[in-house]
Amino acid sequence: MPLLHWLTRDEDIHTATHTPYRLLEQVAEHSHGEPDTGNMLVQGDNLDALKALLPYYAGKVKCIFIDPPYNTRSAFEHYDDNLEHAKWLALMYPRLELLHSLLSEDGSIWVTIDDNEGHYLKVIMDEVFGRKNFIATIAWEKDKGGRGDADISSSHDMVLAYAINRKIWATKRNLLERNVVQAGRFRNPDNDPRGAWRQGDDGTAKSGTDKQRFPITLPSGRVVRPKVGRYWAFSEETFNLALAEGRVYFGRNGDRLPVIKRYADVVREGVAPRTWWPAEEAGTNQSAKRDHLRKLLPDIEPFATPKPEQLLRLIVHISTNPGELVLDSFLGSGTTAAVAHKMGRRYIGIEMGNHAITHCVPRLQKVIEGEQGGISEAVGWQGGGGFRFYKLGVPVFDENGQVSPCIRFAPLAAHLWFVSTGIPYKGSATSPFLGEHEDVGYYLLFNGILGDLTADGGNVLTGRILASLPNHDGQKVIFGESCRLSAERLQAERITFRQIPYEIKAR
Ligand SMILES: C[S@@+](CC[C@H](N)C(=O)[O-])C[C@H]1O[C@@H](n2cnc3c(N)ncnc32)[C@H](O)[C@@H]1O
Secondary structure: OOOOOOOOHHHHHHHHHHOOOEEEEEOHHHOEEOHHHOOEEEEOOHHHHHHHHHHHHOOOEEEEEEOOOOOOOEEOOOOEEOOOHHHHHHHHHHHHHHHHHHEEEEEEEEEEEOOOOHHHHHHHHHHHHOHHHEEEEEEEEOOOOOOOOOOOOOOEEEEEEEEOOHHHHHHHOOOEOOOHHHHHOOEOOOOOOOOOEEEEEEOEEOOOOHHHHOOEEOOOOOEEOOOOOOEEOOOHHHHHHHHHOOOEEOOOOOOOOOEEEEEOOOOOOOEOOOOEEOHHHHOOHHHHHHHHHHHHOOOOOOOOOOOOHHHHHHHHHHHOOOOOEEEEOOOOOOHHHHHHHHOOOEEEEEEOOOHHHHHHHHHHHHHHHOOOOOOHHHHOOOOOOEEEEEEEEEEOEOOOOOEOOOOOHHHHHHHHHHHHHOOOOOOOOOOOEEEEEOOEEEEEOOOOOOOOOOOOOOOEEOHHHHHHOOOOOOOEEEEEOEEOOOHHHHHHOOEEEEEOOOOOOOO
């Protein structure tokens, strides 16, 4: 497959692997509402943040939306959008790789972009996600008017959509509600008590077999057959069954070629999304800024290029169901998080700028309070829920592969618990016994948790340490620096020993 080459490509394709695992530290003062919803706002560079999330969320995210800098050569109020071309590719490539690892097998990623980098993005996404998993390029009408001073006024952005597995995704994606125009195609000219219908297998077709040239007697008494070279679009059995069930329409006077009806309630609910998303359905940059954000946060300088909630609603609706996880690693003013929140999805938003605090936090606070802008009315949003705010902590392992000296017991315990069980740690981490999951007891010997602060005090599993540990009847997993117990003793005690750091870097 042809690949895109740029100056630093050979380094950039290894960036994600070389990025260290870091811990995430909760910041209580910026967290709001119900604490245990699983919703997260993370402030920091998304390369580090995505890597930090990997042990916890690899394969668990259903939908990723990102709106990265388009590289338009502008310096916006809140972020710089002027990278050298190769640097932009160096920004995107490793992040796309990490995003790929986070998606579930039925997951999808949606990326807004314009002509500055869009076609290069397509080529690197083909490489990371696979050409066969490309879903579509949506044209979103971002601007209703035109710019008189432009040589060609740009009215749309692209939304590139990829699945982890296009075939699986196609069976899981949601249809869109029929809009008024599409619903209008269903009519009821004969007052059929089963409701509105539209033409299904209609009239004649260019191809078929001789069996599809049988005579039909119309209610008017006229006998009809397809013209020479044409065939009924249905078989005789299908026609007779539909006739017996009263599902054939012969026109107002019973003298027109037959039409087999398809009722609105049996045609699949909704319509397949199209690649053209007009402003009336998806909103515009201006509508997001003027009609929503300025009113929502009147005291804050509005974010330069917010995406409208309607656009995100379409993406979240098509690609997820309530309770599923949505991620945006270029969160900006928090649109994706606000939409996911209002639509009952869980979310993780990552933003490195200070607007994580000045824009996203107050916006989501208002959402929790039940604000009625954006898509609130359309989805019946009443308020509630909550999120936790995090900042990036220190790397878990130093450059020599050792647990960093400043790592404390509690965050390492949470990291190991999550890596081992796949669920967040809810314990207090004040004892070497972290808790029990599926009948297995988990222990961590680290940083003098047993009160012995000598060099490797309490971090080595010995007979004396084992005797002092809180009891757990059944299988035990013990994390520690080293183990002095024999293999026979470990087996007899039903212990699996896992050495820090070598056995815990990733799942
Ligand atoms: C186009 S804006 C996103 C706007 C957003 N969709 C909205 O509706 O408000 C891009 C954002 O990505 C952020 N960003 C750029 N590079 C980043 C990085 N490496 N890590 C995290 N955020 C980054 C910028 O600070 C900016 O807020």
